[in-house]
Amino acid sequence: MSFTVAIDGPAAAGKGTISRAVAAEFGFAHLDTGLLYRAVARRSLAGEDPVAAAQALTAEDLADEAALRTRAVASEASKVAVLPEVRQALVDFQRAFAARAGGAVLDGRDIGTVICPEAAVKLFVTASAEVRARRRWKELAEAGEEAEFEAILADVKARDERDRSRATAPLLAAADAVEIDTSDLSIDEAVAAAILAVTRKRDA
Ligand code: CDP
Ligand code: CDP
Known part of the structure; x- marks a missing residue:
């Protein structure tokens, strides 16, 4: 049976950290969907058309995670992510991952609203x-x-603004999402809050 946990939020909020811990706790598979957009961005920075890149993406594009975690790639990712054709090319892979038997955690921007509304x-x-x-x-x-620090703050704010204001699949909390503000939480506290929310739904 499939059981999908959708985790959304802005850059560096703690989505990945929480997702990995939830996946480990419940034995679910985890997909960091930001890596898909980062991989498209990396190809785009190398001169490829982003839509063609998204349509041609393979597991190999995700292999070198360090190369996908740079500032330049993050910024370009939020630009290619505005393109509806890029987003559309990545939908089937994400939905298939979400439906896998044994449970899945996906983190990103539009998982609870567009990719897995159920x-x-x-x-x-x-x-x-x-x-x-x-x-x-x-x-x-x-x-x-x-x-x-000021440059990173400006990067984060610019990326959030692009993610929130785009017409297709903007960054937005689903109406039925549980909000976790990690500003004053340790990693352990944030993870505990997430595990509690998942446990409640699983046992409901
Ligand atoms: O996936 P996302 O970009 O939302 O964030 P992340 O990669 O999970 O977390 C960004 C950084 O914040 C990591 O270095 C985490 O260790 C750290 N973090 C933290 O200090 N306190 C938290 N409550 C959650 C994450
Ligand atoms: O790790 P961090 O939270 O900084 O970013 P990320 O999750 O790797 O996502 C990089 C960029 O990809 C975001 O700023 C979004 O523009 C885009 N993205 C998206 O549009 N939809 C998703 N489901 C995941 C990422």
Whole structure:
């Protein structure tokens, strides 16, 4: 039987961290859908047409995660993600993943609203822009991409704005999503809140 957990929210809110922990706790598979858009962006930055890139995407495009986690790729991802044809090319893969037997967690921007509107559990994970930019700044520094905090904050805000204002599948909490604001939560606290929300739905 399939059981889908949809986790949406803005950049660096803690979606991936929570998704991996929920997947491990319940034995579900996990798909970080942001990686799909990042992979299209990487091909686009190399000169390929983004729609053709999205239609031709393979598992190999997702293999080098470090190359997909750069600032340049993140910014380009939010630009190619505005294109309806790019989004459409990625729908079937995401829905098939969500329907797999044994349960699945998908995190992104439009999972609870567009990809899996019937998901068993929907979480909307948020945090203040400053907190999120500080987390991303630290992560990038650890990965060897040093930058000014203010520049990262500006990146995060610009990307959120593009994600929220696009016409197709904007970043938006589903009406039935449980909101988790991680601004003042430790990772353990955020994960515990998510596991509680999933447990309640599973046992309901
Ligand atoms: O997937 P998303 O971009 O929403 O965020 P993430 O990659 O899960 O988290 C971004 C960073 O924030 C990671 O380095 C996490 O360890 C950190 N984090 C945190 O410090 N406190 C939390 N409550 C959640 C995540
Ligand atoms: O890790 P972070 O939260 O910073 O970003 P991500 O989840 O890797 O997503 C990168 C970009 O892809 C986002 O800013 C969105 O523009 C786009 N995206 C999307 O449009 N829909 C999704 N389901 C996932 C990502």
